[in-house]
Amino acid sequence: MTNASISNQPHRAMWLIWFLLFAGLPALVARWEARAPAADAARAALVQQARLKRPTTAAPVVQPVELYALDSNQARAFNEAVPFSRLPNPAARPFVFAGSEADLARATDCLAAAQLYEAGDDAVGERAVAQVVLNRVRHPAFPKTVCGVVFQGQERSTGCQFTFTCDGALARTPGQATWDRAREIARAALAGKVFKPVGYATHYHTDWVVPYWSGSLDKIAAVGTHLFFRWRGWWGTPPAFRLARESIEPMIPRIARLSIAHQQGIGGLPAILLPENGDALAALTAKPQEAIGEESLGRIMGGVRLIAIAPGAKSFLVELSKAAAPESWPMMAQTFCAGRPECRIMAWRAGSAPAGFPLSGDQMESMSFAYIHNAGTGLQRALWNCQQNPRENKAECMRQRVPVEQVNVPPPLTGVRRKERLETVKIVPTAPVTGNSE
Numbered sequence: 001m002t003n004a005s006i007s008n009q010p011h012r013a014m015w016l017i018w019f020l021l022f023a024g025l026p027a028l029v030a031r032w033e034a035r036a037p038a039a040d041a042a043r044a045a046l047v048q049q050a051r052l053k054r055p056t057t058a059a060p061v062v063q064p065v066e067l068y069a070l071d072s073n074q075a076r077a078f079n080e081a082v083p084f085s086r087l088p089n090p091a092a093r094p095f096v097f098a099g100s101e102a103d104l105a106r107a108t109d110c111l112a113a114a115q116l117y118e119a120g121d122d123a124v125g126e127r128a129v130a131q132v133v134l135n136r137v138r139h140p141a142f143p144k145t146v147c148g149v150v151f152q153g154q155e156r157s158t159g160c161q162f163t164f165t166c167d168g169a170l171a172r173t174p175g176q177a178t179w180d181r182a183r184e185i186a187r188a189a190l191a192g193k194v195f196k197p198v199g200y201a202t203h204y205h206t207d208w209v210v211p212y213w214s215g216s217l218d219k220i221a222a223v224g225t226h227l228f229f230r231w232r233g234w235w236g237t238p239p240a241f242r243l244a245r246e247s248i249e250p251m252i253p254r255i256a257r258l259s260i261a262h263q264q265g266i267g268g269l270p271a272i273l274l275p276e277n278g279d280a281l282a283a284l285t286a287k288p289q290e291a292i293g294e295e296s297l298g299r300i301m302g303g304v305r306l307i308a309i310a311p312g313a314k315s316f317l318v319e320l321s322k323a324a325a326p327e328s329w330p331m332m333a334q335t336f337c338a339g340r341p342e343c344r345i346m347a348w349r350a351g352s353a354p355a356g357f358p359l360s361g362d363q364m365e366s367m368s369f370a371y372i373h374n375a376g377t378g379l380q381r382a383l384w385n386c387q388q389n390p391r392e393n394k395a396e397c398m399r400q401r402v403p404v405e406q407v408n409v410p411p412p413l414t415g416v417r418r419k420e421r422l423e424t425v426k427i428v429p430t431a432p433v434t435g436n437s438e
Contacts, residue, residue: 066211070209080207099248106250109186119226128198139235217231318347329384347368366385
């Protein structure tokens, strides 16, 4: 071995070290990670630990939905090339709605609308959409109510977070069975049922489009043709989903024709379904142009009993439940009349309702509550029998019949001729006086 060869050995050794560091080592590490699940788990644990430190910056800004100009085949190829995240995908914690029955009814129907119009009549897809909505409710980047999340950006033709709220899809009316299934799924989700596969996803899109935001989020799941994403870093980890939420749900007039809970009631009160078999009461009037069958008469629905229907199916005699408070009667009437162009409710307390039409004066007088509704003119009015249930606002009282007092008239005098008011009196001229005298 020559001195020259000896002197070159350190240089060759250094060259080999530098080559391994800058060229070969990353490739070797990558291959090792791909073949070693234990290494993946250790790496994921370290990354997850680092992500648990809350950043000092504000929550991410929610971007409007804008798409790259790709045809469906190009978009599918692009989406397929994006790998799924190798980090853990824990299931979300159960979401249990806390609020009044009216707020729960509104939240249920907002969630059901999002599920149905976004995923179609597909139970698995609807559950995935519901989970994303509830994940957003818990995240500080989004509104704090279910309806607020679903209809975020609805006032803009572009920029809505759920496209069905601004692309005209709400003009389509779902079938009753389809809508009922969506509401059932929504009720379960709001009662704590979790759809585990999508974890803490806050975004999704179909595989035939590519939104601008997709490159900045982690792809974590696929359900049918939908791909689900969460934010990278701390904002996509479970600790970020603990923001206190509001229980007062806004009313959304745009789904009022689907949801009684989103119809405006008397005096600003929401026309919500009553807790006692309210769905059956709403179903009774689901087809306003068709007469209600005789088999429905006498059935107990929503705390009231239908007694009789006037010809034309516009006026209804109803017996009120003993347990129903007078303040709840307008909501009962609104629920009963939902979807009818014209509707009149005449209601009596239990035990005092007439058997049917026609009504006597005494029966009209004993009526406890009345409601009239005309969709064409916008008229909605509720009136109470204030002798039975006093009201502070006297304009809410029915007009009662006032009995005519008997006036004691003295008997006519006997032997005296009564002069009629318009009696005609004939005047006879007197004879002229002459000048002769005796």
